[in-house]
Structure formats: C-alpha cells, structure tokens
Amino acid sequence: MTADVVLGLCAYTHDSAAALLVDGHLIGFVEEERLDGVKHSKAYPIHGVAWLLGEAGLSPSDVTTVAYNFDGRRYLRALGQLPAQLRQPASRARAVPRARSFTTVHRRYQARMRDLAERFPRARLKPVSHHRAHALYAFAAAGVDDAAVLIVDSLGELQTTTTWHARQRNSRLKLDLVHSIDDPASLGYAYGAVTEHLGWRRGDEEGTVMALAALGDPARFRDLMSQAIRLTPDGFTLDPALIALRVLASRYGRVTPAFTAATCPPRTPNASVEPVHADLAAALQERTEQVMLHLAERARRLTGSGLLCLGGGVAMNCVSAGLIAQAGIVDEVHVPPAPGDAGTAIGAAAQVWLNVTGRPPTGLRHHCYLGPAYPDLALPAAPRAGLHASRPADPVRHLARTLADGAIVGLFTGALEAGPRALGHRSILASPLEAGVVERLNATVKFREPFRPFAPVILADRATDYFRLRQPSPYMSLAAPVTELTRDQLPAIVHVNGTARVQTVTREQHPFLADVLTRFGKLTGHPVLINTSLNIKGKPLCGTPDMALDCLTESGLDALLIEDWWVTK
Structure with a gap:
C-alpha cells in the first residue's frame, strides 16, 4: 500500500522550515537557517527537505501532498477594506498602496505554488490558513485534550489574532475558530514598528526590546501607547495616526511623524541606548502585556477551557506569557517549542492529515528534538587550526x-x-x-x-x-x-x-x-x-x-x- 507522505513547508518569506509526516507520523522537523547558516532564511528549504526525505528513505516523487503554511488566496480580502481606509484621513494616503501590495503578495503566492508544483510534480498542493497552522501545532504539541488556543502574530493572510477551541476525543480532533481580528489591528506589527524605531531589526530583535523594557519607566509614554494600541471589548485596535497603516513593502515606514514627534527620533543601530529608548520600550512592553492578558481572559470566557495554548510570534514574548501563567486566568499555559512561523510547517502538514483522517499526527506531543543528529561524529585530534x-x-x-x-x-x-x-x-x-x-x-x-x-x-x-x-x-x-x-x-x-x-x-x-x-x-x-x-x-x-x-x-x-x-x- 502506498504511504501517505505529507511535506509541510514554511518557505519564501522568513524562517524557512520543513516537516514530514509519513502515514500521520512526524518523521522530523528542521529550520533551514540551521543548515544553510542564514539567519531567518527565506529560501526554499532544500537542505531540510533533503534531510527529511533521506531520514524516511524517500525521494521527492514519493511525496503525496505538499502542505504550505499560507493560503495566499486570502490576501485579496484586503481589497474589501479599501473604501473604509480611503474615508479615514489618517490612513487615506496609504490605502491604495496597501491594496496594491496585498495584490502583489497574492501574485507571489501563485508563483510559489508553481515552483512547488515543479519540485513535486506528483504531489497535491494544499495551502493551509496561516493561523490554523499555528493553532493546530500549538495544541498538538501541548499534549492536552481540551484547550483554548490564542494565536497572536504580525500577519497571516489578513488575520493577526485568532482564538480557537481545540478538543480531542477518542483520537479525533476538532479545531474551531471562535474569534478573529484582522489587520490593520496587529500587536505583532506594532511591536515590530517600535522595535525598528528603536534601532533593532523587526522580526528578529523584539526580544532585545523586551529586555530593555525592564530598564525603563513606562509612565513616560504610557498614555501615548494606550492611544496607539487601544483595548476594545473584543480585542484591540491600532491608531493609524501613530502606527501607520501596513503596506507590504519595506520602503514604507511603520510609525508616523506624529509618533516620532511624541517620542524620540529614530535610533540608528550603532547609536548609544538612552533613557528615552528604555522608557519607550517599557511603555510598549507594558501595553503588550495588558493586551495579552485581555486576550487570554477573552479566550477563557469564549471557550470555557482551563488550559491555554499560545502561538504566533508574540507568544515568544516570555514576560507576557509568564504573566498570563501567574495571573491564574487558566490552570496552565502551553507554548510550543517553535511558536513562530517555522512551526507552521508542522501545523500545515498536520492540518492536511487532519482533513483526511480527523486525527492528529503522532510523534509530536511533548517533542522538540526533531532535527538532524550526528551520533557517529568522528573528529581528528586537530579539527581546525588551533583546536x-x-x-x-x-x-x-x-x-x-x-x-x-x-x-x-x-x-x-x-x-x-x-x-x-x-x-x-x-x-x-x-x-x-x-x-x-x-x-x-x-x-x-x-x-x-x-x-x-x-x-x-x-x-x-x-x-x-x-x-x-x-x-x-x-x-x-x-x-x-x-x-x-x-x-x-x-x-x-x-x-x-x-x-x-x-x-x-x-x-x-x-x-x-x-x-x-x-x-x-x-x-x-x-x-x-x-x-x-x-x-x-x-x-x-x-x-x-x-x-x-x-x-x-x-x-x-x-x-x-x-x-x-x-x-x-
């Protein structure tokens, strides 16, 4: 009987990774940067895929399904936001460039699918909603039977924040979307915007800003940050007069002149870190914690579950996750080992298997050591000059x-x-x-x-x-x-x-x-x-x-x- 071989991919954007399921069992998972040496590699994970197929004794022609961690067709939903954004003075100038940028990303997605079809001509291509891939991985890795799942990141198609209710009974798994927040309301986008303003790389060095926050006084910019990121009964929203409307192009800045005037000039990466930078980081981190606690409380109410799984890039904010765990909102908080986009390679593959069988994959619960090993490594007495x-x-x-x-x-x-x-x-x-x-x-x-x-x-x-x-x-x-x-x-x-x-x-x-x-x-x-x-x-x-x-x-x-x-x- 032919094996069901599902290759899950995160590729072409950042944090490239690959995962492989054979008849529903996870063979392995690896992030491409750890094999090609390029941090946050966005390449097609050629090294990772080769290792996985080698581990399973398979070739590319044996792959029956390629699961991709985005459903690029959903980017076109952003066009429906255009009229409202044109009517709003603070977002009007960016509304058309934003719509065009989402259309461009949709075209790029189609090109990526063509590339995958050429690499795996005998396989079905299955795009998976980005947040669903996040959520399924976060829940399956936790090894629990019933949980609220909260995904908070920068952007997945048009979603930025989703709440799910996941239940597993008699080896059957259900993952139901309970609530969704769309861009431009994005906590990950806002955190990245201020990270960049403070002179660090967004998508990479948010943890540096989180660490810097402990040295600052949030009171200095508390009111400003509360205005920039506003709590609402069902989540939060961003003020486009301070955090600029997202355009999917690097030449468009993320904070507005009004934000700069109210805080500090942009810091260059090699400039000294001043008290104003620490104070801004502190206000950003404090507001992030308030939003995350608010979202966690809503997830508990919406699902009735006493367990919470967190995923998405913002889940790597360990201070916020720790506060949720300490607050007693839920009995336990579970964060998977790879909560960022790389982990969605596992989630995408798992969703394809779930669609066919109704069951989660095996080999995932409580596992994090999933990549290459070198047990037979032999070194000479001098492996390098001077060693x-x-x-x-x-x-x-x-x-x-x-x-x-x-x-x-x-x-x-x-x-x-x-x-x-x-x-x-x-x-x-x-x-x-x-x-x-x-x-x-x-x-x-x-x-x-x-x-x-x-x-x-x-x-x-x-x-x-x-x-x-x-x-x-x-x-x-x-x-x-x-x-x-x-x-x-x-x-x-x-x-x-x-x-x-x-x-x-x-x-x-x-x-x-x-x-x-x-x-x-x-x-x-x-x-x-x-x-x-x-x-x-x-x-x-x-x-x-x-x-x-x-x-x-x-x-x-x-x-x-x-x-x-x-x-x-």
Whole structure:
C-alpha cells in the first residue's frame, strides 16, 4: 500500500522550515537557517527537505501532498477594506498602496505554488490558513485534550489574532475558530514598528526590546501607547495616526511623524541606548502585556477551557506569557517549542492529515528534538587550526567540573531542537555563580547588548526552590519571579524586573543535561546553569558540527562538548 507522505513547508518569506509526516507520523522537523547558516532564511528549504526525505528513505516523487503554511488566496480580502481606509484621513494616503501590495503578495503566492508544483510534480498542493497552522501545532504539541488556543502574530493572510477551541476525543480532533481580528489591528506589527524605531531589526530583535523594557519607566509614554494600541471589548485596535497603516513593502515606514514627534527620533543601530529608548520600550512592553492578558481572559470566557495554548510570534514574548501563567486566568499555559512561523510547517502538514483522517499526527506531543543528529561524529585530534579534540572518559563529570570551575562551554549533542531558544542540545552553558559571567557572555561570547539577561536551566523537581512557577516550563517560554534564594545567591540569572526565563528539565526529557545539572548541583550546591543558544549575534543556532566549530573559533567560548568530543582552543 502506498504511504501517505505529507511535506509541510514554511518557505519564501522568513524562517524557512520543513516537516514530514509519513502515514500521520512526524518523521522530523528542521529550520533551514540551521543548515544553510542564514539567519531567518527565506529560501526554499532544500537542505531540510533533503534531510527529511533521506531520514524516511524517500525521494521527492514519493511525496503525496505538499502542505504550505499560507493560503495566499486570502490576501485579496484586503481589497474589501479599501473604501473604509480611503474615508479615514489618517490612513487615506496609504490605502491604495496597501491594496496594491496585498495584490502583489497574492501574485507571489501563485508563483510559489508553481515552483512547488515543479519540485513535486506528483504531489497535491494544499495551502493551509496561516493561523490554523499555528493553532493546530500549538495544541498538538501541548499534549492536552481540551484547550483554548490564542494565536497572536504580525500577519497571516489578513488575520493577526485568532482564538480557537481545540478538543480531542477518542483520537479525533476538532479545531474551531471562535474569534478573529484582522489587520490593520496587529500587536505583532506594532511591536515590530517600535522595535525598528528603536534601532533593532523587526522580526528578529523584539526580544532585545523586551529586555530593555525592564530598564525603563513606562509612565513616560504610557498614555501615548494606550492611544496607539487601544483595548476594545473584543480585542484591540491600532491608531493609524501613530502606527501607520501596513503596506507590504519595506520602503514604507511603520510609525508616523506624529509618533516620532511624541517620542524620540529614530535610533540608528550603532547609536548609544538612552533613557528615552528604555522608557519607550517599557511603555510598549507594558501595553503588550495588558493586551495579552485581555486576550487570554477573552479566550477563557469564549471557550470555557482551563488550559491555554499560545502561538504566533508574540507568544515568544516570555514576560507576557509568564504573566498570563501567574495571573491564574487558566490552570496552565502551553507554548510550543517553535511558536513562530517555522512551526507552521508542522501545523500545515498536520492540518492536511487532519482533513483526511480527523486525527492528529503522532510523534509530536511533548517533542522538540526533531532535527538532524550526528551520533557517529568522528573528529581528528586537530579539527581546525588551533583546536584540539579529545574524548573524556566521563563527559557528564568532565563538563560539570569544568563549568563549576568557571568555564563557558558550548554543548552540541543529540537531535537538533525546534524553535529559537536553547533547549540543551545546541546550548552555551555557564555557571551562574561565576563573578562577571553575564558581562563576559554578552561582551566576548554572544557579542550583544550588555543589558540582555541570560536564562537559567534547572532540574524540574527543584524549580520551586528558585522560581515562583505555577507549572513546568520545558521550552523556556515563561518568565517567572525568582525566590529570595535565587536573588541572594544567583543574581546572575535575575533580570532587572526580578524575573528569569526559566527552563525546567526532567530526566525523561533530557537525560544528559539532567545528569550534568545533578552533578553540578553536588559540586556547587545549586542545580542551576545559565543556558543560552549556541550561536553568536546575527547568526542562527548551530545546526551542524561545522557551525558549532565555527562558533568556538569565532567567539570567547572556552570549550565545546560535541557528541562526546571535548574541543578546546
């Protein structure tokens, strides 16, 4: 019997990725940037697709369906907004360029479908609504039976914010759209607009603005931000007099002259960061948190579910997600490991399978280590000029002791994780007890802004000693208040706002890292490490051994443990 082979794709826009289902089982998932070395790669994921098909022993001609993570036909709905936008003085000048830009994106979508048809001439092409792909992945990854699903991003066709009710009974899954907010009301667009105004790359460095917000006073621009992003009974809206109407072309700015006049001139990327920038970031972050809490409360009311799954780019705002978890709006908050657009490659494939069978795919619940692995890696004694490789007899003991002695070590082990945050397979680890470790990490290893904090990783059964967590946080998705113990003894992992973006680890989830934490705890008294992604600023997380060795040679890392090989300079 011929296998049902569904290839899910996120491609041609940003965060290119691929996922493969064979008879409803997830073979794997990989983000192209981690194989081609281009951060936020928008290329067709040629390397990722080749790896997936190789893992399954298949060829392109075996693919029966290609599931694409956008339904480009829906972009034309924006044309129906044109008359109202022409009538509104604040949006009139952009109304026609906006309509044209959505038509252009529709044409590009048609070209993408032709490209996919040429690559897979025997496969059906199935476009999937972007937010549905987000929602299905967020729910299926959570491993629960009933949940509200809240997707908040910049734009998916015309949707920006959607609420769903997902239920699974007797292996059958239903995902019902409960409420939708369309562009131009977009929280992701607004956050990206201010990120760009503050001198960082939108779609990439919103997390930097979130970190900067803790240093500022939101009161300075609170009223302005409340006007720019207005709460409504069913969600929120944007004021086009401050946040300019979206046009899908990079030459159109996102904030208006009125916004600039009321805040500050645009900051250039290399300019110093002033108090006004921190204050603006603080007001933006505060308003984002208020909107997200409002949306979460509505999702609970609309669905009646005590569990909430978050997805979309704004779900990566761990402070907002943490506040929802702490507020008690729902019993638990679940954020998948890849909540951004890359994860929609899984969601698109899952939707195609769901359409045919009514069932979710297998191999997805609670899984994040889905990419390439290199268990048989062999290194020469000198893998690069100036590097030395050896094999310690006990890698756990050796790594824990070296970390306790103050070294900063890269870790490359097992299958590549999904998502933007280090989950222990492609990580940089350091002791939070080492004086000046945050300054050293930012200045000489990651090459990033000095105010950015680092996340801790801890054994799950010790988490409540150090963090005020109401639930597990396996994917480093929630910022939680720290305890007095952490504040007193581990200040390196405490951000200015008194929180930390914690990752909890169980032995079942990650036996090697759990053993390292246990050993480190015996040596130091604290089973807690700093965990940040194995990369330097401007480059993607290291998906291949060569990328990891590059990271060692190009940064201030002291050593790299790569599949039981200990590599030093």
